[in-house]
Amino acid sequence: MIILKKICKSYNGKTNVVDNLDLHIQKGEFVVLVGESGCGKTTTLKMINRLIEPTSGQIYINGEDIKSKNKNELRRNIGYVIQNVGLFPHNTIKENIATVPKLCNKKDEEILSKIKYLMDIIELPYEEYAYRYPRELSGGQQQRVGVARALANEPDVILMDEPFSALDPITREQLQDELLRLQEEFGKTIVFVTHDIDEAIKLGDKIAVICDGKIIQYDTPEEILKNPINEFVESFVGKDRLWKTPDMLKAQDIMSNKVVKVYGSRSVAQTIEIMKKHDTTVLAVVEKRARSTEKLLGIVGSNRFYGIENHETKMKDIMKTDVVKIPFDMPLTEVLNIRKEKKLRHSPVVDKEENLLGIITNTSILNVLSQIVPESEEY
Amino acid sequence: MDIIGFISKNYMTIINKTLEHISLTGISVLLACVIGVPIGFSIVNHKKIANIVINIANVIQTIPSLALFAFCMPYFGIGRNPAIFALFLYALLPIIKNTLIGIRNVNPAIIEAARGMGMSKTQIMLKVEVPMSISVIMAGIRIATVTCIGIATIATLIGAGGLGDLIYQGIGMLNYPMILTGAIASASLALLADFILGICEKQLTSKGIVRQEKA
């Protein structure tokens, strides 16, 4: 849909503010460019609607090089929302929303019904707000109109440059939620710039972390949180970030992979040795599979050995088989609920083929917790 | 000092002189608008040229009015034409200056939004810059008009007519009612013009814009 190819931008001919940047954005994707102030986000964004021309490189939208298009026509088909709202103060809300369709000479009735529809969606009823002026609206309402104005000409692409950063936190949350709803409904391709990593994580299908005009990591929010590519991304994202978005924590993030295993064919005597060696009383019973994976068969605890005379008895005959196997991608909250409900202490985590990946115990959860709690704070 | 008596005897002359005065200032200010506003718009993005223009206009403003009228005579002879030209020059400064200030005061974010939505330069000027700066431009026109109505009383000295005729003839004849009539008429004209232009300014300014006091 949108392709930026080896884009460079230099204002003084020496340093590149945007440096050899490649970015592929799929149709319908919500991509957030995030980075510290001055890293080149706005410059990158404005090159997409040619408010700024790149020093070198190409940008394609739907396969067409945007340089081959008329600037104004290009811009009329790309929604643009900026931080300072940019509504025309001398025009009413209605006139503001109608700006681009009017530039394109659309029919009056068509424009009117579009305005009514959009004002309904942004929850500023036409009857009440159509003839008001921007200064008679709150900051949040103004920015809603800004979004409606960007949608009015039905563009496929919308560019947003820190649209919510001047708003108070509560209004910002609301508008973020509304934007997500709109995105669900219209399926627009959105390129969104912010310096706020929380906002990026909340909104983006994908996040491009930018530093000094380069994309450091371009990934889903989940990947960026869990597998930051380097220290820069890690510190930018913040260590404790994962806990602020517990939905993203999955079983595999809170399990311990140091799980002590025993093959099902082992005897009681052998198993007791293993338990002694690892100073534990519970083992996972597995069966070897191809490519160094091991299928989980069950769990065995030392309490199972009571009354067993024959020390040659195999584990697979005495193990507990009705264990709750936790899928690796089960959300944290669900895992905790199941453990509480079924009073589980050892919950093995498995992949789709029931291969053993790790084990969740109270200790493993505590371990993860202690890693993530901010280091700077002392208790 | 029988002003009432003077007015009642000479009301036709007074009306004629007033009309002359109105046409003198009206034509000059109109010319100054037609030329000054576009000049303001065309130089707003060229800082150096804008400064030069403002400086020239400032210099013109400092020339004593009588001298300016005199300077115009070699080119336009005597009568209305040199007077109109001189008044036009006086009106130019506040109009260009306020046009510049008005456009410069338009929030750049709004211009950027306009560009980002695909408006052409002309569309931005007509649909954004003019409506957003109209109150400041109108204030400039008001200042120009009031100034010109005052200065136009001197135009009589180069034979251009107007209410100055009454004042200067009155001085020559030591006719105080005549002097006063000319002075009061020109002052009232200035007040009236200011009032009417004030209404125009208000009408032309969108209700969405909080009107700025004179820049």
Ligand SMILES: Nc1ncnc2c1ncn2[C@@H]1O[C@H](COP(=O)(O)OP(=O)(O)O)[C@@H](O)[C@H]1O
């Ligand atoms: N018109 C310009 N002329 C010179 N330098 C500029 C211009 N615009 C931006 N810059 C510089 O380019 C860098 C990136 O700016 P920008 O893209 O606005 O950053 P961001 O949006 O990430 O805060 C900054 O260092 C800024 O100072």
Ligand SMILES: [Mg+2]
């Ligand atoms: Mg920016």
